[in-house]
Amino acid sequence: MADLLVEKHGHTTVFTINRPERMNSLGGTVMADLVAGLAEFQRDPDQYVAVITGAGDKAFSAGADLKEMAARTEGGSAVPVSRDPDIAGLAACEKVTIAAVNGLAVAAGLEISISCDIRIASENAWFGAFEVEHGFLAGVAVNILPRLLPIGTVMDMLLTGGRLTAEEAQRLGFVQQMVPREKLLETALKKAEMVARKSQVAVWGTKQAIKFWRDALLAEQQRHYEAVAHRVLLAGDLLEGPHAFAEKREPKFRNQWPSVYDGR
Structure with missing residues (x-):
């Protein structure tokens, strides 16, 4: 079954993250499919609005698959530093x-x-950023959320x-409308x-100005974030956080920077 479902409703394209058994985490082909799907949506002159949602009743998306992240960080093939506030x-x-x-x-x-x-x-929706529990920084959230809340x-x-909560998010203006799930x-x-x-044309111009x-x-801000994030990664807690999650145990963070060695 596809990790991302794409349907057109008139001038609207609906993208549904379709991994409900993994709380719609962004592993598998979700991100590659979403990038490709949005690019096609942009090119289609008959499509005006994109709706992003998740399959099932429990999760819009639980974010990155921390088990996959644990494997990548252990092998040294990738680190979670957002290179683009997008x-x-x-x-x-x-x-x-x-x-x-x-x-x-x-x-x-x-x-x-x-x-x-x-x-x-939906009324059961809620929002969270738990990166500090796993030893690294949020990316888009740490850069953009202070501009919205x-x-x-x-x-x-x-x-x-x-x-x-959805109610709190609506009260603070982050959510524009709250409705029953159905x-x-x-x-x-x-x-x-x-x-x-x-x-x-007017919609496009209004969005660009805002x-x-x-x-x-x-x-x-992005350059500052990257410098801070790389310093945090040097502490090594990133290696511990996702592994602790994958092993279903409490993380044991070092909570300190590496010792400085001047080569003498």
Whole structure:
């Protein structure tokens, strides 16, 4: 079965992350399929709005597959440092994107929702960024979420690994609409149709103007983030966090930087 389902409803393309047995984690072919699907959506002159959602009732997406991450980090083939404050090309998409959040949206799942223009959540949805529990930094969330939520709320979420309920997220303006689970996709498609009926030239221009404000100085922030993230990786907690998760045990972090050796 495909890891990403793609369906067209009029002028709207619906992308469904289809790994409910793994809480719609972004392993398998999900990310490659989403990148390719969004690129095709961008090229299609008859498609105006993209809706991103997850299969099932429990999860929009649990983010990266930490078991796969443990294998990659142990082999030294990859480290989780975001080189671009975007995910799957969503932030760069010039057409309108809507996140239909049907359950938990954690880590990179949260970041997919952050990268969309509009967020609609089911009543059972919640948001979290638990990277500090696993020894590394959030990527898109640490760079973009402070531009979308009060700084104290972001500090609370990212430093403690706290959750934000759908009701709290709507109250703070992160979620634009909260609906019963059974009404979620219907509501998202109605919202997409509202956009599709408008002048797409005007919609494009409006989005570009708003995003210029949201992304101001983002390149400078990204360079600072990368420098900080690489220093954090030197501490080695990244090797412990995903392994502890995979082995279903509490992590044993070193909580210190490597000793300095000057070669003498």
